[in-house]
Amino acid sequence: MAISASDRTDHTRRPRRADAQQTHDRILAVANAVFTEHGADASLNEVAQRAGVGPGTLYRHFPTRQALLEALLSERFAELRDTARDLLDAPDTAEALTAWLRAFINHLTTYRGLSASVMDTLCDPESSLFASCQDMRESGGKLLTRAKQTGLVDVRVDEADLLALANAIAWVTERSPAHAGRGDNLLTLLGHGLWSR
Amino acid sequence: MAISASDRTDHTRRPRRADAQQTHDRILAVANAVFTEHGADASLNEVAQRAGVGPGTLYRHFPTRQALLEALLSERFAELRDTARDLLDAPDTAEALTAWLRAFINHLTTYRGLSASVMDTLCDPESSLFASCQDMRESGGKLLTRAKQTGLVDVRVDEADLLALANAIAWVTERSPAHAGRGDNLLTLLGHGLWSR
């Protein structure tokens, strides 16, 4: 646990005083708890308070909410990227794409309100989360391309459109009690389309 | 303009002092301007201030943000209902459904962030907006049923799922610069589905 928390922040490459590292890790652990409880829009002051830290300290470690989300989620985005790469070997290209979209949607419901943040991120190259998303996007794109090449997916399907729609499904899934946990249904509907054949 | 503003609130049926009515109308006009400018999440204090009214007065007229939105939008929901009824006579049932969905999505982008409010509303029978939405939903549902009966739309398509997805498209459309104004593309994608035939 302590180890994984350190790993999580190794990419900063900056030597850090031991106590600062502790504060850093504590903030992350508490933020995860608070976001899980109240969603990705939760009060940052509450995070600071429950971490036993002044608000200034939190801002010093994570200048923006996006930065905090990035630290918490970059590993998971990397996992999604790896999942996509693994699925490139699956025999059924359409099923592989569906499985990955399902994983993507599922990931976006880690915290309530996360899909909104990620949507903003996908559009804004300046965002801290953007880089983490990029790799995942590319790998997912390859799954789509392969499915098109094997003729199972309509060639008119655009990558950006598809990700946007998957994101939208995650959004509606977490917002509507009627659809909670039924993202699969909506994904299936998207797969078949409205028109009968 | 003054007349339409009075009509808008006639449904309260409560006799009102002339000055109160003026205040009421002024708040609505200003709220429309502020929501148009800053989205449906705009500051209510700003609305009050620009209407030259204390915050307490605003709350007195519209106890919740939803109530304010309802007063501003109920006419438009009624229009959507009428549009759906008219389209029931259109020869091409699939085209009629698409046209209505387009109008629905377009309506949800009246204010930025409106789709989120409406989504919450569709799920919450207690909400002030719920009643306004109900009629529209039913009329839209008839369009779907007819399209299914004529065999043009897949019978597996569920009404609640479809509205949720249309709402989701509106959401993603207003959030992503890349998809701004291209809700049509996403709707087309939803129509054809992912799988090639």
Place this chain on the structure above:
DNA sequence: ACCTGAACACCGTTCAAGT
């Protein structure tokens, strides 16, 4: 009957002062 505006408990964010 209706409106006012000070007041309250929050929010994100900054920054001088401490250790």
Place this chain on the structure above:
DNA sequence: ACCTGAACACCGTTCAAGT
């Protein structure tokens, strides 16, 4: 080098006091 916590400008919301 790092942390603190008071301070600032906001937010939604309430309510005693005025007209």
